[in-house]
Structures are given as C-alpha cells and as structure tokens.
Amino acid sequence: MVSRRGHRAAAMVTAWVLIAGNPLAAQTTGSVNLGASWGDYEGYLGSGAAYVTPTLRYNAPSLSLGASGSLVIFESGNRILQGLAAGAWRTRLHGRFRAEISGSAGVNVYADNPGYGHLLGRARFHFDEATIGAWVGTSTGQSYVGVTSTTPFQIELGGWTVYHGVAVNAVATRSWFADTAYLDIVATAIWSDQQLSIDGSLGFRTWSNGGGNGVYGELQLGLPVSRRLVALVAGGRYPSDPIRGVIAANYVSVGLRIEAFNARSSSPTRVPRTFLRKGEDPPRPAAGEAHLTIGTSSEHLRSVRIEAPGAESVQLSGDFTDWRAVSLSRTRQGYWEIMILISPGVHRANVRLNGGPWIVPLGLRAEEDEFGGHVGILIIP
Amino acid sequence: MTKQTRANSIILVLTTLLSLTLTAVVVAQEPRLESRVPDPPRSEINAILDSARAVGLPTEPLVDRALEGVSKGAGPDLVLEAVRRLNTELVAARDALGDQSSDAEIVAGASALRAGASPEDLTYLRQLRPDQPLTVAAAVLADLVAVGVPLDTAVAAVVALAEQAADAEYIAFRKNVERDISLGASPVTALGVRLEAAADHLDLGSRNPAPRPRKP
Numbered sequence: 001m002v003s004r005r006g007h008r009a010a011a012m013v014t015a016w017v018l019i020a021g022n023p024l025a026a027q028t029t030g031s032v033n034l035g036a037s038w039g040d041y042e043g044y045l046g047s048g049a050a051y052v053t054p055t056l057r058y059n060a061p062s063l064s065l066g067a068s069g070s071l072v073i074f075e076s077g078n079r080i081l082q083g084l085a086a087g088a089w090r091t092r093l094h095g096r097f098r099a100e101i102s103g104s105a106g107v108n109v110y111a112d113n114p115g116y117g118h119l120l121g122r123a124r125f126h127f128d129e130a131t132i133g134a135w136v137g138t139s140t141g142q143s144y145v146g147v148t149s150t151t152p153f154q155i156e157l158g159g160w161t162v163y164h165g166v167a168v169n170a171v172a173t174r175s176w177f178a179d180t181a182y183l184d185i186v187a188t189a190i191w192s193d194q195q196l197s198i199d200g201s202l203g204f205r206t207w208s209n210g211g212g213n214g215v216y217g218e219l220q221l222g223l224p225v226s227r228r229l230v231a232l233v234a235g236g237r238y239p240s241d242p243i244r245g246v247i248a249a250n251y252v253s254v255g256l257r258i259e260a261f262n263a264r265s266s267s268p269t270r271v272p273r274t275f276l277r278k279g280e281d282p283p284r285p286a287a288g289e290a291h292l293t294i295g296t297s298s299e300h301l302r303s304v305r306i307e308a309p310g311a312e313s314v315q316l317s318g319d320f321t322d323w324r325a326v327s328l329s330r331t332r333q334g335y336w337e338i339m340i341l342i343s344p345g346v347h348r349a350n351v352r353l354n355g356g357p358w359i360v361p362l363g364l365r366a367e368e369d370e371f372g373g374h375v376g377i378l379i380i381p
Numbered sequence: 382m383t384k385q386t387r388a389n390s391i392i393l394v395l396t397t398l399l400s401l402t403l404t405a406v407v408v409a410q411e412p413r414l415e416s417r418v419p420d421p422p423r424s425e426i427n428a429i430l431d432s433a434r435a436v437g438l439p440t441e442p443l444v445d446r447a448l449e450g451v452s453k454g455a456g457p458d459l460v461l462e463a464v465r466r467l468n469t470e471l472v473a474a475r476d477a478l479g480d481q482s483s484d485a486e487i488v489a490g491a492s493a494l495r496a497g498a499s500p501e502d503l504t505y506l507r508q509l510r511p512d513q514p515l516t517v518a519a520a521v522l523a524d525l526v527a528v529g530v531p532l533d534t535a536v537a538a539v540v541a542l543a544e545q546a547a548d549a550e551y552i553a554f555r556k557n558v559e560r561d562i563s564l565g566a567s568p569v570t571a572l573g574v575r576l577e578a579a580a581d582h583l584d585l586g587s588r589n590p591a592p593r594p595r596k597p
Contacts, residue, residue: 039597041570041597042570042573042574043567043569043570043572043573043574044567044569044570044597047597074597076597078597110567110597111567111597113566113567114564145564146564148564247570317452319442319448319449322413322445322448323445323448323449323451323452324452343485344485344516345484345485345488345489345516346485346488346489346492346516346520348445348449358453365523365524365527365528366527367527369449369453370450370455370459370462370463370466371449371450371453371454371455371459371460371463372453372455373453375449377492377520377523377524377527379489379516379517379520379521379524379552379555381516381517381548381549381551381552
C-alpha cells in the first residue's frame, strides 16, 4: 500500500478535499507507518515483507503538498526504496467552477534493478455543488527506467458525492503508455468516526491493450488505539500501473500508524510494487558501445548492421568469418554494415571499435569465451 | 598362382589399403587449422576431430572453437581444453537429442547444456517437437538463463512453448523478455508476462507447465 497510497495521499489529496466539499484549514500532518504485509505479486511467489513509511503533508484550501518515503524488506532480503513528492494548487470557486493543477515526482529502486522514476503533471476542471460534483482532467509527463523515458497520457472523467457522511467518488480514466492502453473505472468510498475509519475501493479494467483486464478492489480499516496511534488492517488487489511501472498484486497487511502531529493524516498500508514496463525500445548504444542487428538479404546472406556512435572503424569477427576480422562499411553517421553468409544456427561473434578490444555488442547474449574474455551468442533461425 | 605370389599379392593389397587409409587420414586433417593453429595443440585437436568424425559429430564447431582461441591469443592449453570441452558437450547433446539431430541442433543443444539445462530437458524438448528443428528452442533456453531467468523457470517456459511456437515466435519471445529486463523488469516477471502473452497468442491451454516463479 505504500506506493499507491503514497501517490493518492500526496498527489490526490486535493481530490479528496474537493470531493468532501469541506476544505481543511491549513494544517501540517506527519506520520510513520510500520508493519508487516503479505503480497502476491504477479510473476512472483507470495512473500512476506516488513515496511516503514514516513509521510509529511501540508494542506490548505488552495494548496496541498506532500512527501513520503518507504523502505520495504522482503523475505528474500531484497528491498524497495521509494520516495515521492507531490503538490496541488486550486483556484478559488468561480461560480460553481474551479481549476486545479497538480504534479508529482517519485523514484523507486527495487533490488538491483535500474531505478524507476516519474515526473507527472495534471490539470483538472471541477464543477462543485455542496454535496455533489464532477471533474474532467488530463495528465502527462515523463516516466523513467534508468535513462530511458516515455511520455504517458491520461484523460479522466469523475464525479463525487457525500451521503450520510460517506464520501463517494467514481472516476473513469483512459491511459496510454507506449504501446499500452487501458480504461480503469473505479469507485471509492470513505467513512470514519471516532472509533473506526473505512476506506474501500472497487474497480475494473477494460478496453485494454497490454494493460490486462479484470476486477480489483481494496479495503482498509483504521482503529484508533490512542491519540497518536492507529492500528491498520488492509487487504485486496490492486491493478498494474504501467505509467508508474508497477505490477498487480494481492495483499494483506497489518500495521500501526504513529501520528507525529495531527490525526487527519492517512497513510495506508498497501504493499509496494515492483517495476515493469512494456513496449519501449531498449536504450541506444552510447559512445564506445555497439548494437548489432541482423537482417536477411537472400537465403543465408545476412546484412549485419552495427550502430556504433562515434566510431571511426568497426570490425566483426566470428565463426562465420573463420574468426578473421572483417571491416564493416559506414552507411551513415554512426551506422556500419556488411553483407555476409551466415547459416542458420547458433553462432559466436565479437565486435571491435577503432581497433580496440573485442567486445560483445548489445543485441547479442554475452558468454564467457573460455579464453579470458567474452563472446556474443547469435541465433540465426 | 604360387604361395609366394599369393602372399605377395596379399601384402600388396594390404599395403595399398594402408596407404589409402593413411592418405585418407591426411585428407581428414582439417585444412583450416594448418596455417593458423600452431602445433601443439594442432595435432591433439586433429585427433579430437578424428574421433568426432568417427562417431558422426559435427567437426566445424570444434574447428571454429580452436580458431576463436587462436585469434584471441589464447595459449595452446586453453585452446585444447576449450575444444575438448565442446566435444564433450556435443556428445552429450547428440545423445540427448538423438542420432537424427542436425549439426545446428547439436550445437544449440550443447549451448543449452552449458547454460545448465539437463540432457533430460533436451530429450523432453525433442519429444515435444519431434518434427520441428530444436535449434532455436534450445538456443533461446540458453539465452533466457544467461539474462537471469532461473534455470527451471526458463526450461518450463521453453517447454510450454514447444508444441505450438514456431522459431520466429521463440525469437520474438526471447527478444521481448530481454527488452523488458533491459527496461528494469525482473527476469521472472518479464518471462511470466511474455509467456502469458504468448500463451494467449498460441492458445497453449493449461496442459503445459507454467514457469515457476520466485519470491520478490
């Protein structure tokens, strides 16, 4: 719950303020969540984890700021380290309308994987009555994995109401991210009194290309133990979020929220998520690197193309050259090519730039070559 | 014909046969080694090549391995050891895949064995794809292990695709997994997602084993 609730608590706090129709007076809240969870991430075995999540927020009628972090340690010893900062600014009401601009920036590091990050901005246009309202919005920005970035885009249409103390909203969000697109329709309800708080959601994903389909939902109960201590029990399933690079999971968690100041802060106990994105090309080779691709001209005659930015000469050597160095011809700046006979099967090859050492180009699997170096493995179907 | 004449004739025939045999042995010497591989280890490698020929194994990969070592400046011992090891792997791969296997299949099988696959894995793959070449399937198995997919998970994935996937689909599968990994996905997650997509595309059903995931 760390990840998604972090986003919701910080970046979407504005929505709840508006949904509830009861803007808080300016206040700063700080809390620390800690506890244990059991998560079943798609593609992984179920695993227990321990987590600690500090959160800091500032809320005012026209401005909300939030920052949170989390450290999660799995049974395996792998860790997730996350950080998130978000803010939202709202105009005053003009009749029944107001505008809102918000943004968030976050980073995630899981185990030895490349760091993931995002920088997203969103604009919303609200129509608000006393106990009912609606909004339309759009968001975009950049999502990063390592040095690779992609521009996501979302549009949303939502509505909210307050009925007998229960704040309910429903929102439909269409998302595009690289070659992935999907529609989420989610309804959320919040209710609380002095003895208990309930935060639940139910949604489904459809009209999906690469984002999966299905129903998901979560429920969190908060039971105040003392003025600064709240016991939290949460569970459910959340969907994948390709824009933020996370995978779907089922989870249950129990924990405590220690509220350093102000009891209105709400930082949930959902288990964090790991990272997966689809539909992007891998990073381009940097100077001093090479990327090899194979094409076919006729029968076994293959075009071997190497992208090597900044190289003045490129040579290829492999079992299909009798391990003799052959020079490639420059086709345009940074690109080199040669036509050569390569039979179907598994082959071994190396590349040399500017007469330097023989390397394994990107695009080939690297394997120790038994001679103190590495060799690239090439499959020709 | 006197006994002496008959004896001379027999000796002549035997001598001729011996000469032809020796000539054949000389012809069988790998010419690609002659000018590029010093002796030692050329003689020892030629002996390995002879034994490989005798049992019907491909010799080109052995020659290639020797040339690779020499071209990379490796010493005679390293070159000879590399050729010996490959020969052993080729024997094991051919035994696992069957006598009718192509040279390319045997080489790919040897690559999979080196990656950690068992001979039983290769034999099972052969049973699942009796009429289709195994070259790409075995090579993809080795690739998946090399990019960090646990061996048993990689084997399960390749086996799951074995009956339905064409070579091009194996290649696309491996490429997508590698791409996901390069973008930050864990190998098991990437494999699981791509296998699920391939299963939808290939209508694999549920009779094939799913990859065995691990804890995060």
